Amino acid sequence: MNRQKLNIQFLFKFLFIFIMLTCSLILAGCLAGCTGSKDSDKLKPADDYRNAETDVLRKSAAGQSVKDSICAGEANEQKSKQEDVLSEIDEMLVQEVPPYNALFLLDKSISIMDTKKAESAADAVEKLLKIYEIKYGDMFFSDDVEDYQKQLKDFAQGFAGINNEEITKEQAANIWEEGLSSLLDEMYDSGFKLVNLKGLWTPVIDYSRILPYVKYLGDDYAAGIAFKAMESDKIYRIDETVKVSWNEIASRIISAEDFLLKYPQSSKYAEMAGKYYDYLSVYFTGADNTPVIDDDSGKFRDEVLESYNNIVNNRNNEKFFIYKVITNYLEVISSNNNIMNVSVLDFIKQSYKDAEKNFGIKNPYLLQAQLKLLLIYN
Secondary structure (H helix, E strand, C coil): CHHHHHHHHHHHHHHHHHHHHHHHHHHHHHHHHHHHHHHHHHHHHHHHHHHHHHHHHHHHHHHHHHHHHHHHHHHHHHHHHHHHHHHHHHHHHHHCCCHHHHHHHHHHHHHHCCHHHHHHHHHHHHHHHHHHHHHHHHHHHCCCCCCHHHHHHHHHHHCCCCCCCEECHHHHCCCCCHHHHHHHHHHHHCCEEEEEECCEEEEEECHHHCHHHHHHCCHHHHHHHHHHHHHHHCCCEECCEECCCHHHHHHHHHHHHHHHHHCCCCCCHHHHHHHHHHHHHHHHHEECCEECECCCCCEECHHHHHHHHHHHCCHHHCCCHHHHHHHHHHHHHHHCCCECCHHHHHHHHHHHHHHHHHHCCCCCCHHHHHHHHHHHHC
16 A cells, blocks of 8 residues: 555656656747747848848939939030020121120020130120121211211200210110111110211220120130220220320220230230230320320420329339339430430330230231331421
């Protein structure tokens, strides 16, 4: 009996131990499965991130490619528009159509053009303006058309406010003669003004019309147009009469020389040098109806000497060739009792040569200036 009882107890212990071991194994397996699942879950977000990052980069690259394509397309379209505008203006120049067509086109298009194309367009427009300066002049002076000069003269005499030097666009609106009125409308729209030169009403280019273009041009082009606008605003010499002060002439000489110093490689260099020489000649000897000397005494006029001294008394002018020339000129004048004589004229002649050497370009007005000196000699 006791033996049977022991066997039963042993059996229960064995079963208990077997059950505990089995539970332990099962529990360990569950824990291992759970742990593995957590590790897998920890790795999954990283994998997803890397996959997402790859997708973002792929989409970003594709988006950048599309953006680059759009930008390239816009750039090509912009370039095409510029070339179309330039081509159209060039064709207008070839066909010699009235300048207002090119001006109106450039007004609305120059802002989209790069600097070089804008300069080419401005050059073409200026060439067209110079062609029409001759064409309009022929229309006003030709015997084959109505007597525009007589009509303008009658109008100027009968219309209050005209100073007999210029008829403005606003004043011309009161001209009722159909042929003349139509011509004037076209002329003003084409960038011209009507001034009295040598007793004849004459169309001249009004450079203030293209002055708004300068902000789209290179510095040398801008400076050149600004200089011409200043000239057309106040014509300095009419019928061998100087219409501005000697100080104004000095200012223009210095402005022209400043251009020559700043832009020696400019395509406008020779043109500006020509203007410099023209002003220099007048500053030295005056014009036929406005000489620098008094006709009776042969002495330099006080206002001329004052202008010469204004140049040398301004230290900002020391860098300019004209400063050195006028400084020496004043010494020669003073040593000859302020009288225009052979010594003074010889100095002027030498100064013309020195100017050519200094600026490296021939003086287109040299022959004219030398003839003027010969007349003064005699």
